[in-house]
Structure formats: C-alpha cells, structure tokens
Amino acid sequence: MSKVPDHEKYTKICPGGGLILAWQLKDKKVLLVGGGNVAAGRLINVKDADGHLTVMCPSSGLCTEMKYRINVEKSVDQYIDKSYEGPEDIAGYDLVLTAIDDATTSRTICQIARSLKIPVNVADVPPECDFYFGSLIRRGPLQIMVSTGGKGPRIAATTRSLIERALPVSIGSAIEKVGILRAKLREKVPEPNKGARRMRWMIDVCDAWSFDELASLTPEEMDKILSGWEAGKVYKPRDVRGISVIRSFIPSKDSLYKSLFGTCPVVGYVSPWLAGIGGAALGVGATLAVIALRTKYSSAR
Ligand SMILES: C[C@@]1(CC(=O)O)c2cc3[nH]c(cc4nc(cc5[nH]c(cc(n2)[C@H]1CCC(=O)O)[C@@](C)(CC(=O)O)[C@@H]5CCC(=O)O)C(CC(=O)O)=C4CCC(=O)O)c(CCC(=O)O)c3CC(=O)O
Ligand SMILES: NC(=O)C1=CN([C@@H]2O[C@H](COP(=O)(O)OP(=O)(O)OC[C@H]3O[C@@H](n4cnc5c(N)ncnc54)[C@H](O)[C@@H]3O)[C@@H](O)[C@H]2O)C=CC1
Structure with missing residues (x-):
C-alpha cells in the first residue's frame, strides 16, 4: 500500500501573505483622521463592523458624503472639528486610520500609534500600515x-x-437561516460534550440543503429538521417538504436570476440565456432597420 509522504499530506505553508481575520470591532474605539472620499470609505468599513468611530478633521475639509454621515445620518459617534495636533489626540484608541493629503503628518501619526502599540493604517502608504484594507x-x-x-x-x-x-443570490439569507438553526440546536443540545456530534449533524444538514432551500426555511421546517436530532436523522428537503412534481419543474429564484442576468461563474461571460435574448433583440432590430431603409429608398426612386 503506498504511503502519502508527510509533505503532501499536510497543507503547504506559503509565507509572504497577511493574516486575514474578521476583527470584532464592536465597542472598540477607532480614530479616523481625515474627512475626504477615502476617509468616507473607511467609515463604512468601521461602522459595518460596529466600531465606535471618532472622526477628526476640520469641517472646512469634509467631503459631502462625510458631512452627510456626520450631520444627517449621524453614524459617526464622535466628531472632532480640528486638525490632528499631537500624541494626546491618539492615546486611548484601539485602532487608528488616516486618510489625509499630508504625508508628513501621516508619518508622525503612524510613529506615535506604533509607539503606543495601537494598530494603524495610513491609506495608500504600505510601510505605514500594520494591516491593509x-x-x-x-x-x-x-x-x-x-x-x-x-x-x-x-x-x-x-x-x-x-x-x-x-x-448565489440567496447566500446571505441562507446563512441567516443556518445561524438561527444552529442557535436552536445549541438551545436544544447545550452540553459541551455533545460538540462533536452537534458539529457533524450541522455539517450534514448544511450539505443536504441547497442555499435556496435553506434561505426559504420556515420556523416550522426548522423544528421538523431539529426533531431528527435524537434519532441521529438528518431530514432532507424531500422529507420536510415532500416531493412535488410541480416544484421540481419550477426553476428556483436563484437559477432563474442567474440564467437571465447572471454570468458564468467560472469565466465570467454573460450567460447563454441573456446572450440569446440580447441576440434575438438585436436580430429583430437589425431586420426592422433594413426593412425601413429599403422601404424609404424604394419609395424615393
Ligand atoms: C496596500 C494598500 C494599503 C491600504 O490602503 O490599506 C493600498 C495601497 C495603494 N493603493 C494604491 C492605488 C489604488 N488603490 C485602489 C483601490 C483600492 N485600494 C485598496 C487597498 C489598498 N491599497 C491596500 C492593499 C490592497 C491589496 O491587497 O491589494 C482597496 C482594495 C481597499 C480600500 O482602499 O478600501 C481599494 C479597492 C476597493 C474596491 O474597489 O473594492 C486603486 C483602484 C481604484 O481606485 O479603482 C488604485 C489605483 C490603481 C493602482 O495603483 O493599482 C496605491 C498607489 C498610489 C500611487 O500610485 O500614488 C497604493 C500605494 C502603493 O501601492 O504603494
Ligand atoms: N485608496 C485610493 O483609491 C486612494 C487613496 N488616496 C490616498 O488617501 C489620501 C486621502 O485621499 P482623499 O480622501 O481623496 O483626499 P482629500 O484631499 O479629498 O482629503 C484629505 C482630507 O484630509 C483632511 N486633512 C488634511 N490634513 C489633516 C490633518 N492634519 N488632520 C485632520 N484632517 C486632515 C482634509 O481636511 C481632507 O478632509 C490621499 O492623500 C492618498 O494618499 C487617494 C486617492 C485614491
């Protein structure tokens, strides 16, 4: 029997990359220095991650989006109407981002943040970034x-x-529903020593249901799936929803959307359906144009 050598058995280490993480910023204090378009982009990154955001920038320098975020949407937790002045402006933050058009000040901010052991990103200056966006x-x-x-x-x-x-169009809703199902399972089977079985069961459920099917799960259907736990059964869509001949002929929302508007996931070209519809429309248009031109010229003669 051939034995797989160790260097083929284990994942190859490829140094030179960055550590990609989902940093939990909730309630962490983030300082964003600058109020231009690049800063406005950083604001979305921070607020999407529920960070507590302070923007420091003179009001005369705020771009229209930043003004909207501060004054209308009020998504900025603290706005400080001034330019960066010194180390006291940075102390106490968990993360510092700068997006300013002043390379010297950016460099100073980076040095101070690093001396305070605060991770820092200076937009578009790689040596002054502890992490990249x-x-x-x-x-x-x-x-x-x-x-x-x-x-x-x-x-x-x-x-x-x-x-x-x-x-897939339904991927976000599918994950939401899996999140609810996992929480229900943890409630039903909270014991830490059941972890391995819980995980195996969740893997089998996720693999048995398509994204579309998961996305459309109702609370009753979730309960039905969960009722299989004791017997170690993983109910599949046909066990929960039955086999519907009509349903099997109706394309899912996902496949319909993809065939009409989607692109080939592998090479990215427009789908054959869309190309077909577009081609037919072009053909009809060109034929009508030729007929109109011929009519015009033959009546002129
Ligand atoms: C290292 C990094 C540090 C950081 O800023 O975090 C950095 C550095 C630099 N960017 C430069 C230029 C451009 N940056 C963009 C766009 C984006 N840049 C982003 C991130 C990063 N940019 C980090 C590494 C990301 C990675 O790993 O690839 C994105 C992904 C995220 C974001 O910024 O939010 C966002 C796309 C978001 C999206 O659309 O989805 C475009 C294109 C465009 O605007 O359409 C151009 C012009 C084209 C070009 O130059 O290639 C320059 C040269 C400046 C000069 O020449 O003077 C530097 C400095 C240098 O390379 O030395
Ligand atoms: N990622 C990208 O695609 C791009 C990145 N950049 C980089 O990001 C930086 C910012 O870009 P933009 O937002 O387009 O610049 P911008 O010139 O529109 O805005 C600069 C902002 O910084 C503020 N500012 C300047 N000095 C300050 C200080 N000491 N304290 C507080 N605020 C200060 C200004 O008031 C202004 O709000 C650029 O200098 C460049 O290095 C620039 C263009 C594209």
Whole structure:
C-alpha cells in the first residue's frame, strides 16, 4: 500500500501573505483622521463592523458624503472639528486610520500609534500600515475580502466583481437561516460534550440543503429538521417538504436570476440565456432597420 509522504499530506505553508481575520470591532474605539472620499470609505468599513468611530478633521475639509454621515445620518459617534495636533489626540484608541493629503503628518501619526502599540493604517502608504484594507463583498452575515498583499489593488477590485457575479443570490439569507438553526440546536443540545456530534449533524444538514432551500426555511421546517436530532436523522428537503412534481419543474429564484442576468461563474461571460435574448433583440432590430431603409429608398426612386 503506498504511503502519502508527510509533505503532501499536510497543507503547504506559503509565507509572504497577511493574516486575514474578521476583527470584532464592536465597542472598540477607532480614530479616523481625515474627512475626504477615502476617509468616507473607511467609515463604512468601521461602522459595518460596529466600531465606535471618532472622526477628526476640520469641517472646512469634509467631503459631502462625510458631512452627510456626520450631520444627517449621524453614524459617526464622535466628531472632532480640528486638525490632528499631537500624541494626546491618539492615546486611548484601539485602532487608528488616516486618510489625509499630508504625508508628513501621516508619518508622525503612524510613529506615535506604533509607539503606543495601537494598530494603524495610513491609506495608500504600505510601510505605514500594520494591516491593509481589501476589496470587500457583503451579503448579510457573509463577508468576503480580496487581498493582493498590496501588489495590485485594482486587480483586487476586479477579482471581487468576478466573485460577486458567481455568488448565489440567496447566500446571505441562507446563512441567516443556518445561524438561527444552529442557535436552536445549541438551545436544544447545550452540553459541551455533545460538540462533536452537534458539529457533524450541522455539517450534514448544511450539505443536504441547497442555499435556496435553506434561505426559504420556515420556523416550522426548522423544528421538523431539529426533531431528527435524537434519532441521529438528518431530514432532507424531500422529507420536510415532500416531493412535488410541480416544484421540481419550477426553476428556483436563484437559477432563474442567474440564467437571465447572471454570468458564468467560472469565466465570467454573460450567460447563454441573456446572450440569446440580447441576440434575438438585436436580430429583430437589425431586420426592422433594413426593412425601413429599403422601404424609404424604394419609395424615393
Ligand atoms: C496596500 C494598500 C494599503 C491600504 O490602503 O490599506 C493600498 C495601497 C495603494 N493603493 C494604491 C492605488 C489604488 N488603490 C485602489 C483601490 C483600492 N485600494 C485598496 C487597498 C489598498 N491599497 C491596500 C492593499 C490592497 C491589496 O491587497 O491589494 C482597496 C482594495 C481597499 C480600500 O482602499 O478600501 C481599494 C479597492 C476597493 C474596491 O474597489 O473594492 C486603486 C483602484 C481604484 O481606485 O479603482 C488604485 C489605483 C490603481 C493602482 O495603483 O493599482 C496605491 C498607489 C498610489 C500611487 O500610485 O500614488 C497604493 C500605494 C502603493 O501601492 O504603494
Ligand atoms: N485608496 C485610493 O483609491 C486612494 C487613496 N488616496 C490616498 O488617501 C489620501 C486621502 O485621499 P482623499 O480622501 O481623496 O483626499 P482629500 O484631499 O479629498 O482629503 C484629505 C482630507 O484630509 C483632511 N486633512 C488634511 N490634513 C489633516 C490633518 N492634519 N488632520 C485632520 N484632517 C486632515 C482634509 O481636511 C481632507 O478632509 C490621499 O492623500 C492618498 O494618499 C487617494 C486617492 C485614491
């Protein structure tokens, strides 16, 4: 019997990347220095992660989006109407971000933050970043970040759009529903020593149900699935919903959307359906144009 060598058995280590994490910023104090468009982008990153955000920037420098966020939406927790002045402006924060058009001040802020052991990102200055931002996708609880390790930010953005087009429409709702089902399971089976069995059961449920099917789960259907736990049974969609001949002929919302508007998830070209409809429309248009021109010229002669 051939034995797999150890170096093939285990995941290969590829140094040179960054540590990609989902940093839990809730209630952490974040300082954002600057009020231009780049700062407005950082604001979304921080508030999407429930961070407690302080923006420091003279009001004369705020871009229109930043003014809206501060004055109308009120999504900024604290606004300080002044330029950065010194170390006392930074002390006490958990994270410092700068997006200012002043390289010298940015460098100073970076040095002080590092001396205080506060992680810092200076927009677009890699040596002054303890971490990089990435190109992001958000679908409810799902977050995807594309990083090129600073090599090609534009490529990160194009890769992000490729991934976006490949994602099932129902993926966010499917994850929400799985979250509810997992919480119900933890309530029903709270014992720590049941962890391994709980995890195996959840894996089997997630694998047995498609994203569309999970996304449309009702509370009653969840209870029915959970009722299989004691017997070690994983109810599949047909056990819970029955086999419907009509249902099997109706395309799911996801497949309908994808075939009409989607793109091939592998190579990213427009779907054959859309190309077909578009082609037919172009053909009809061109034929009508030729008929109209011929009519015009033959009546002119
Ligand atoms: C290292 C990093 C540090 C950081 O800022 O965190 C950094 C650094 C630099 N960016 C530069 C330029 C551009 N940045 C973008 C766009 C984005 N840049 C982002 C992140 C990062 N940028 C981090 C690494 C990300 C990674 O791993 O790839 C994104 C992903 C996230 C975000 O910023 O929120 C966001 C896309 C968001 C989206 O659309 O989804 C575009 C394209 C565009 O605007 O369309 C251009 C012009 C094209 C080009 O230059 O390639 C320059 C050169 C400045 C100069 O030449 O003067 C530097 C400095 C350098 O490379 O030395
Ligand atoms: N990621 C990207 O795609 C891009 C990144 N950048 C980088 O990000 C930086 C900011 O870009 P933008 O927002 O477009 O610049 P911007 O010029 O529109 O805004 C700069 C902001 O910084 C504020 N500011 C300047 N000095 C300050 C200080 N000492 N304290 C507090 N606030 C101060 C200004 O009032 C203004 O609100 C640029 O200098 C550049 O390095 C720039 C363009 C694109």
